[in-house]
Amino acid sequence: MTSPLRLGIAxxxxxxxxxxxxxxxxxxxxxxxxGRQITISAVSARDKTRDRGISLAGYAWETDPVALAVRDDVxxxxxxxxxxxxxxxxxxxxxxxxxxxVVTANKALLALHxxxxxxxxxxxxxxxxxxxxxxxxxxxxxxxMEGLAGNNITRVMGVMxxxxxxxxTRMEHSGLPYEDVFKEADALGYLEADPTLDVGxxxxxxxxxxxxxxxxxxxxxxxxxxxxxxxxVSIDDIRAAADMGFRIKLxxxxxxxxxxxxxxxxxxxxxxxxxxxxxxxxxxxxxxxGDAVEQIVLRGPGAGQGPTASAVMGDICDIARxxxxxxxxxxxxxxxxxxxxxxxxxxxxxxxxSLLDKPGALAKVTAILGNSExxxxxxxxxxxxxxxxxxxxxxxxxxxxxxNEALKAxxxxxxxSTQPVALRIEHV
Amino acid sequence: MTSPLRLGIAxxxxxxxxxxxxxxxxxxxxxxxxGRQITISAVSARDKTRDRGISLAGYAWETDPVALAVRDDVxxxxxxxxxxxxxxxxxxxxxxxxxxxVVTANKALLALHxxxxxxxxxxxxxxxxxxxxxxxxxxxxxxxMEGLAGNNITRVMGVMxxxxxxxxTRMEHSGLPYEDVFKEADALGYLEADPTLDVGxxxxxxxxxxxxxxxxxxxxxxxxxxxxxxxxVSIDDIRAAADMGFRIKLxxxxxxxxxxxxxxxxxxxxxxxxxxxxxxxxxxxxxxxGDAVEQIVLRGPGAGQGPTASAVMGDICDIARxxxxxxxxxxxxxxxxxxxxxxxxxxxxxxxxSLLDKPGALAKVTAILGNSExxxxxxxxxxxxxxxxxxxxxxxxxxxxxxNEALKAxxxxxxxSTQPVALRIEHV
Numbered sequence: 001m002t003s004p005l006r007l008g009i010a011x012x013x014x015x016x017x018x019x020x021x022x023x024x025x026x027x028x029x030x031x032x033x034x035g036r037q038i039t040i041s042a043v044s045a046r047d048k049t050r051d052r053g054i055s056l057a058g059y060a061w062e063t064d065p066v067a068l069a070v071r072d073d074v075x076x077x078x079x080x081x082x083x084x085x086x087x088x089x090x091x092x093x094x095x096x097x098x099x100x101x102v103v104t105a106n107k108a109l110l111a112l113h114x115x116x117x118x119x120x121x122x123x124x125x126x127x128x129x130x131x132x133x134x135x136x137x138x139x140x141x142x143x144x145m146e147g148l149a150g151n152n153i154t155r156v157m158g159v160m161x162x163x164x165x166x167x168x169t170r171m172e173h174s175g176l177p178y179e180d181v182f183k184e185a186d187a188l189g190y191l192e193a194d195p196t197l198d199v200g201x202x203x204x205x206x207x208x209x210x211x212x213x214x215x216x217x218x219x220x221x222x223x224x225x226x227x228x229x230x231x232x233v234s235i236d237d238i239r240a241a242a243d244m245g246f247r248i249k250l251x252x253x254x255x256x257x258x259x260x261x262x263x264x265x266x267x268x269x270x271x272x273x274x275x276x277x278x279x280x281x282x283x284x285x286x287x288x289x290g291d292a293v294e295q296i297v298l299r300g301p302g303a304g305q306g307p308t309a310s311a312v313m314g315d316i317c318d319i320a321r322x323x324x325x326x327x328x329x330x331x332x333x334x335x336x337x338x339x340x341x342x343x344x345x346x347x348x349x350x351x352x353x354s355l356l357d358k359p360g361a362l363a364k365v366t367a368i369l370g371n372s373e374x375x376x377x378x379x380x381x382x383x384x385x386x387x388x389x390x391x392x393x394x395x396x397x398x399x400x401x402x403x404n405e406a407l408k409a410x411x412x413x414x415x416x417s418t419q420p421v422a423l424r425i426e427h428v
Numbered sequence: 429m430t431s432p433l434r435l436g437i438a439x440x441x442x443x444x445x446x447x448x449x450x451x452x453x454x455x456x457x458x459x460x461x462x463g464r465q466i467t468i469s470a471v472s473a474r475d476k477t478r479d480r481g482i483s484l485a486g487y488a489w490e491t492d493p494v495a496l497a498v499r500d501d502v503x504x505x506x507x508x509x510x511x512x513x514x515x516x517x518x519x520x521x522x523x524x525x526x527x528x529x530v531v532t533a534n535k536a537l538l539a540l541h542x543x544x545x546x547x548x549x550x551x552x553x554x555x556x557x558x559x560x561x562x563x564x565x566x567x568x569x570x571x572x573m574e575g576l577a578g579n580n581i582t583r584v585m586g587v588m589x590x591x592x593x594x595x596x597t598r599m600e601h602s603g604l605p606y607e608d609v610f611k612e613a614d615a616l617g618y619l620e621a622d623p624t625l626d627v628g629x630x631x632x633x634x635x636x637x638x639x640x641x642x643x644x645x646x647x648x649x650x651x652x653x654x655x656x657x658x659x660x661v662s663i664d665d666i667r668a669a670a671d672m673g674f675r676i677k678l679x680x681x682x683x684x685x686x687x688x689x690x691x692x693x694x695x696x697x698x699x700x701x702x703x704x705x706x707x708x709x710x711x712x713x714x715x716x717x718g719d720a721v722e723q724i725v726l727r728g729p730g731a732g733q734g735p736t737a738s739a740v741m742g743d744i745c746d747i748a749r750x751x752x753x754x755x756x757x758x759x760x761x762x763x764x765x766x767x768x769x770x771x772x773x774x775x776x777x778x779x780x781x782s783l784l785d786k787p788g789a790l791a792k793v794t795a796i797l798g799n800s801e802x803x804x805x806x807x808x809x810x811x812x813x814x815x816x817x818x819x820x821x822x823x824x825x826x827x828x829x830x831x832n833e834a835l836k837a838x839x840x841x842x843x844x845s846t847q848p849v850a851l852r853i854e855h856v
Contacts, residue, residue, distance in 0.1 A: 018720070022578050022720055026578065026579075026580060029580060029645075030577075030578065032645065032758045032759075032762050033577050033757055033758050034577070035754075035759070131575070137720070137721040137722065137724060138724055139570075139571045139574070139575025139576065139724070142567075142570060142571065142574060142575045143567045143570065143571060143575075146567070146570060146574075146742060146745070146746060146749075146751070147559070147567025147570045147571075147739075147742045148567065148738060148742065149458075149461050149462070149741065149742055149745035149746075150450050150454065150458065150737070150738050150740075150741025150742055150744070150745060151454075151738055151741075152454060152457060217457075217460065275703075275727070278706075290738065291734070292446070292450055292565070292734040292735065292737055292738035292741070293565040293728065293729070293734060293735050293738035293739075294565065294728070294729050294732075294734060294735055295728065295729070296565060296566055296567070296726070296727070296728040297726070297727040297728065298724070298725070298726055298727075299703070299724070299725040299726075299727075300721065300722070300723065300724040300725065301721070301722050301723070304722075306719070306720040306721060306722060307720065307721050307722055309578070309720055310576060310578050310579055310718065310720035310721035311575075311721075312578075313577065313578025313579075313720070314574060314575045314576065314577055314578055316578070317574070317577035317578060318574060318577075321574075321753060322752075323574070323751045323753075324750075325749060325751075326463075329461055330460045330461050331460075331463070334460050
């Protein structure tokens with residue numbers, strides 16, 4: 001048996017303690033599977049005195065995560081503090097400089113500084129593994145980077161923020177407006193300290209940037225993602241979408257096209273009967289498409305102590321077993337700068353607007369759409385209430401440019417009472 | 429860049445030619461991802477003259493796959509001939525003895541001779557990879573063996589034979605009986621040369637034996653699997669199950685219990701709204717459950733040139749990248765003999781029987797079930813036709829032993845006109 005693999009764990013919150021629990025309860029199983037003992041040399045966290053339910057007395061305590069990262073008795077620095085800057089970044093850089101492998105669950109760090117960190121890791125022949133950074137317990141990084149390595153990846157999609165999916169499905173089932181369900185989620189502790197990370201689509205955007213880099217061999221390009229959060233999704237739209245056979249999801253899509261790399265994270269309509277449409281609550285789903293494999297769909301818990309710790313342990317076991325790859329699956333030097341798409345691919349759109357009760361109102365709307373060469377697939381007009389009538393339209397494929405033109409023209413008429421809502425429809 | 433990885437490919441059918449196509453079309457991508465060239469030194473197949481649509485003139489031709497397997501210019505023997513005995517087995521053994529790595533899509537070979545082959549491979553430090561052997565393009569072996577390595581796996585389930593799932597879903601949608609749909613599937617070329625491999629549940633059983641070994645650290649034990657095919661599933665049962673909110677699937681389940689290892693591959697009822705219940709046509713689905721990760725669901729194409737070649741290429745890329753593991757994820761010597769469960773876990777069952785139109789008939793049935801301590805969850809009796817009435821019963825959890833006792837007693841009455849059908853209900 002090879003020498004033990006010695007860990008230094010920085011961050012002893014939910015995930016960190018989940019990792020400690022697995023290392024203690026599965027000691028023999030892990031040794032059998034990896035061919036060596038996996039031990040903890042030292043730990044670090046902000047508060048040493050907090051009762052975490054498990055005694056950490058057997059491990060050296062470091063107040064400074066940087067000091068932990070460079071200890072002689074640490075082979076792998078396990079970074080579970082989070083945050084793209086500050087201690088997480090400094091300690092990760094220190095660990096790499098000291099020739100340690102790094103395992104992290106930190107999506108922001110990888111999405112924003114992935115290229116630089118990959119170059120540092122590869123310069124010293126070390127690896128950074130980050131399965132837990134995307135879609136919790138689902139082994140999606142491994143599936144994409146290793147399992148589908150023979151594919152020219154064509155598209156990656158996913159619902160990757162459980163909190164947003166919880167809010168959207170809860171709105172639909174309860175009929176409550178966004179604000180109320182947001183407060184519920186907050187009370188349940190589902191939201192990040194800065195909730196815009198979740199509901200603003202930023203957390204999910206970080207995850208998409210990581211998947212995109214692996215899928216298409218491009219440098220992580222978080223800034224190139226078109227991001228829109230769920231905070232403007234109304235209960236009216238959720239109801240109307242359901243009425244037309246759709247559900248609204250915060251969906252990430254990354255796709256390489258002739259016009260450049262499309263990366264967007266935004267609320268979309270998906271068919272209610274599709275796998276993504278059926279996704280409830282905090283569950284995550286990732287769809288991977290390649291020229292050979294066609295389509296793979298992976299579903300599982302996107303957060304939580306056990307699932308996230310499972311992903312961290314998968315990475316630790318890989319390193320214990322000697323499996324080492326370039327950080328994004330190919331040498332950092334070969335990753336190309338992402339060329340953001342100059343215009344998105346045409347898609348069908350869902351439009352909701354309120355028409356004033358005037359003769360010829362609907363004729364004006366259809367004429368404007370026709371002028372922008374937008375053809376209508378389905379339309380529903382509902383009963384008039386207080387002088388205005390909700391109208392739902394599903395268009396055939398059109399460009400965002402044509403749509404914006406039409407929306408502008410609609411706003412200039414005297415028949416549309418409020419700003420029309422336009423959401424992309426994704427057939428998944 | 430490291431020296432090229434040189435392949436010898438035996439078997440140039442659909443999958444073999446799929447692998448050749450990927451190696452030719454993705455040459456640069458594969459080199460970027462793996463850090464080396466992947467080349468073909470030699471190929472072998474039964475018929476050299478057959479037109480395969482691609483010229484193989486650049487590769488040495490070996491008539492004998494054993495000669496191919498041991499060539500000096502071959503690093504990896506890619507076995508795509510199939511069959512648990514004969515050339516596939518002999519050539520694989522020869523390759524391992526000659527110190528080659530092996531990549532194979534051969535489920536029968538691994539399920540029946542996996543232990544012996546794993547010992548041979550590990551003795552010379554070589555690996556056997558077989559992602560394509562289970563669930564086609566889905567990276568399920570990698571997810572289970574590597575991604576979930578930190579878990580104590582509790583249950584593995586799957587619909588892993590696309591042909592059976594095609595037949596069952598086609599019966600439901602068309603209303604045609606088994607025999608007719610079987611003939612259709614045969615005409616479409618969906619069946620193996622020996623169709624009992626598919627419809628008898630044997631092919632799916634081979635796959636389950638492989639997953640089970642990895643999940644539970646036991647030697648592959650195909651003989652320990654309780655196997656039942658789909659040939660006795662009637663259109664009446666498919667209709668009746670649908671009526672009660674279920675669909676019938678050929679479902680494999682492997683589970684470690686206090687009473688031993690449960691391994692069964694048999695037609696079961698699953699809730700129509702569950703992910704497995706919604707699976708249509710030839711698609712495969714595997715469910716992996718572990719103490720930390722909770723539940724992961726993987727879905728994708730279970731067969732076909734592209735998806736299967738994708739899985740083979742994933743393995744080849746792993747070897748090119750230097751990723752090497754014990755064949756079943758832990759050293760062959762540490763795999764324990766599987767202890768088949770002495771009795772299955774209690775489960776709810778679906779019963780269908782035809783009652784003769786006699787006073788007190790239903791009372792006799794319910795009394796017999798009560799005597800065997802089987803309690804009824806739901807029951808439906810349909811209109812009498814030609815003197816007999818179909819009765820559907822969904823029981824609460826009961827043991828197979830109690831059920832068999834009741835079925836025997838039912839057969840001995842004078843009110844049941846045909847042998848009752850009993851199928852397990854799996855809540856997935």
